[in-house]
Amino acid sequence: MVATLLHFVPAQMWLITPEFILRLLAEGLLIGLIYSLMALGLTLIFSVLGIVSFSHGEFYMIGGYVVYLFLQKFQNSLPRALTGIGALLAAMLVTFAIGVVFERLFLQPMARGEVDRPNEYAILTTFGLAFFLQYLMLGLMGPFPKKARRFFDLPVFDAGLIQATKASLKIGNITLGAGRLIAGLIALLALLAMLYFMFKTWTGRALQATSQDRQAAAVVGINPMNMNTLAFGLGAMLAGLAGAVLVSVYSWVPWVGVIASSKSFVIIVLGGMGSIPGSLLGGLIIGVVESLGTGLFPDPVRAQAYRDVFGLVIFALVLLVKPTGLFGRKL
Amino acid sequence: MTTQTAQTEYALEVRDLYVGYYKDLNILQGVNMKARRGQLTAILGANGVGKSTLLKAIFGFLKPNAGDVFLNGQRINDVPTYQRITLGLAYIPQRMSIFRWMSVEDNILLGGWTFRHDKERLQRKLEENFERFPILREKRRQPAGELSGGQQRMVELARTLMTDPQVLLVDEPTAGLAKLLKREVYDMLTELRDREGKTIILVDQEIRHALRIADYVYILDLGRNKTEGPTAEIVADLKKAFWI
Numbered sequence: 001m002v003a004t005l006l007h008f009v010p011a012q013m014w015l016i017t018p019e020f021i022l023r024l025l026a027e028g029l030l031i032g033l034i035y036s037l038m039a040l041g042l043t044l045i046f047s048v049l050g051i052v053s054f055s056h057g058e059f060y061m062i063g064g065y066v067v068y069l070f071l072q073k074f075q076n077s078l079p080r081a082l083t084g085i086g087a088l089l090a091a092m093l094v095t096f097a098i099g100v101v102f103e104r105l106f107l108q109p110m111a112r113g114e115v116d117r118p119n120e121y122a123i124l125t126t127f128g129l130a131f132f133l134q135y136l137m138l139g140l141m142g143p144f145p146k147k148a149r150r151f152f153d154l155p156v157f158d159a160g161l162i163q164a165t166k167a168s169l170k171i172g173n174i175t176l177g178a179g180r181l182i183a184g185l186i187a188l189l190a191l192l193a194m195l196y197f198m199f200k201t202w203t204g205r206a207l208q209a210t211s212q213d214r215q216a217a218a219v220v221g222i223n224p225m226n227m228n229t230l231a232f233g234l235g236a237m238l239a240g241l242a243g244a245v246l247v248s249v250y251s252w253v254p255w256v257g258v259i260a261s262s263k264s265f266v267i268i269v270l271g272g273m274g275s276i277p278g279s280l281l282g283g284l285i286i287g288v289v290e291s292l293g294t295g296l297f298p299d300p301v302r303a304q305a306y307r308d309v310f311g312l313v314i315f316a317l318v319l320l321v322k323p324t325g326l327f328g329r330k331l
Numbered sequence: 332m333t334t335q336t337a338q339t340e341y342a343l344e345v346r347d348l349y350v351g352y353y354k355d356l357n358i359l360q361g362v363n364m365k366a367r368r369g370q371l372t373a374i375l376g377a378n379g380v381g382k383s384t385l386l387k388a389i390f391g392f393l394k395p396n397a398g399d400v401f402l403n404g405q406r407i408n409d410v411p412t413y414q415r416i417t418l419g420l421a422y423i424p425q426r427m428s429i430f431r432w433m434s435v436e437d438n439i440l441l442g443g444w445t446f447r448h449d450k451e452r453l454q455r456k457l458e459e460n461f462e463r464f465p466i467l468r469e470k471r472r473q474p475a476g477e478l479s480g481g482q483q484r485m486v487e488l489a490r491t492l493m494t495d496p497q498v499l500l501v502d503e504p505t506a507g508l509a510k511l512l513k514r515e516v517y518d519m520l521t522e523l524r525d526r527e528g529k530t531i532i533l534v535d536q537e538i539r540h541a542l543r544i545a546d547y548v549y550i551l552d553l554g555r556n557k558t559e560g561p562t563a564e565i566v567a568d569l570k571k572a573f574w575i
């Protein structure tokens with residue numbers, strides 16, 4: 001009898017302390033920032049071009065591999081921090097460039113109205129790009145998981161309650177790994193930069209204008225075709241950056257983007273298609289829910305495997321209550 | 332012959348225009364129209380005859396299957412739509428075309444996109460518009476989509492006037508507005524013509540109002556020209572026809 005009851009008590013029950021929960025929360029928020037970054041990219045593409053890109057995860061994948069290769073090549077010839085920054089910039093540049101070229105070659109004909117079935121066309125071409133990039137990287141990198149070394153260190157200090165070593169940060173009794181912490185912080189910086197860009201610069205406002213009324217944008221003199229290219233390039237770049245900061249946290253295979261991609265879909269639908277605040281909040285929610293769900297699930301062995309399910313449960317619940325997502329509107 | 336294109340008698344001319352939304356289906360079938368500089372030309376006709384289609388084609392949102400559009404004597408068929416504002420051609424479409432989720436001020440400022448690096452001019456034109464539409468100054472931080480229909484039209488007009496366009500295409504600007512507001516909008520259009528010498532092409536269902544302010548009138552009938560003439564003549568004809 002007692003044995004049967006015990007079966008339902010979480011095996012790691014003794015671990016569930018306030019510190020444990022706080023750590024789960026913090027880790028969830030950190031990973032959530034990266035989800036937000038990716039989702040913001042997808043939102044940008046959706047709002048301006050009016051299509052859902054099925055190659056978003058592959059830009060994430062490419063971003064990670066670019067960092068991996070960059071570190072391999074320059075790890076010993078450049079100072080560490082500089083290598084890290086260089087690697088991130090390279091990842092952003094490469095994914096932006098692929099996005100821009102792809103948009104010009106394959107999506108512009110659709111935007112010009114030269115394609116008979118634009119919706120099907122968009123799905124097929126972005127899927128096509130996804131497969132192309134997956135098999136390209138499979139050919140170039142092989143199927144075996146790669147993992148980049150952490151490319152930034154924390155500044156070492158000891159301020160009593162908060163202590164940092166190169167590899168971890170300790171706040172009270174909560175310890176966070178430097179890899180995730182730095183990944184989250186970079187994502188946060190990138191998000192802030194994007195918000196500034198979207199709301200405070202002329203080009204950002206032109207992107208918003210194009211997403212809200214394409215014809216009116218052309219009336220005031222904005223070239224909507226250029227905005228399409230820019231939005232797709234930036235969207236790809238954000239996914240690339242998300243991959244770039246995570247390649248030292250997760251191991252990387254050519255199909256690593258598939259899950260990331262579906263997560264981004266979930267987030268932008270959860271947040272309300274095309275909403276910037278929606279994708280930010282949606283990313284954080286999914287990050288935290290996954291983290292808490294995995295950490296608190298009674299059976300720790302299965303918990304990892306269920307990781308993606310927790311987000312989907314919240315997703316389903318929110319859509320039941322509010323089918324348009326949290327913020328149903330455009331940019 | 333003068334090289335000063337801005338001095339052509341007609342600011343805008345449409346010649347034998349065939350245009351439609353689908354291949355091989357022309358809504359306009361050989362429409363001709365000329366708008367004299369500094370005058371208000373009204374385009375009237377029943378619902379669905381193709382008035383809005385004509386304006387869309389003039390601004391370039393629809394590509395003509397045949398025929399030409401001339402601005403200041405120059406053929407502009409091949410000028411991309413987004414460059415037409417730099418030629419002094421502006422367009423206020425029939426459906427509301429504000430940027431709904433951006434502030435009123437940002438909406439108006441975007442009207443100055445083509446000179447966005449000239450801060451001083453932007454401020455000056457913005458200020459001019461706030462003086463023209465004081466209510467917009469009050470609401471400048473609000474999302475434009477939250478304003479009333481009349482105020483949204485003001486935002487559109489203000490945004491349009493940022494660049495001082497010489498030729499304005501205006502499609503049913505008072506549809507759905509309250510009576511008093513209608514009058515205001517028409518007064519504003521006549522003022523733009525009389526004070527600033529702007530050329531206005533006005534498409535309207537409000538025949539009575541349009542005839543009150545127009546200099547010249549075209550009447551379309553199912554994609555073709557039906558009648559045209561100076562307003563007084565058209566009014567006389569209409570009176571004869573309907574005893575009004």
Ligand SMILES: Nc1ncnc2c1ncn2[C@@H]1O[C@H](COP(=O)(O)OP(=O)(O)O)[C@@H](O)[C@H]1O
Pocket residue numbers: 352358376377378379380381382383384385
């Ligand atoms: N976006 C569109 N796609 C297809 N047909 C259209 C579209 N807009 C208008 N039409 C058709 O073109 C014709 C003329 O419409 P329109 O120019 O809007 O008329 P008006 O402005 O004179 O009321 C109508 O028969 C209408 O059904």
Ligand SMILES: [Mg+2]
Pocket residue numbers: 382383384425503
């Ligand atoms: Mg119409």
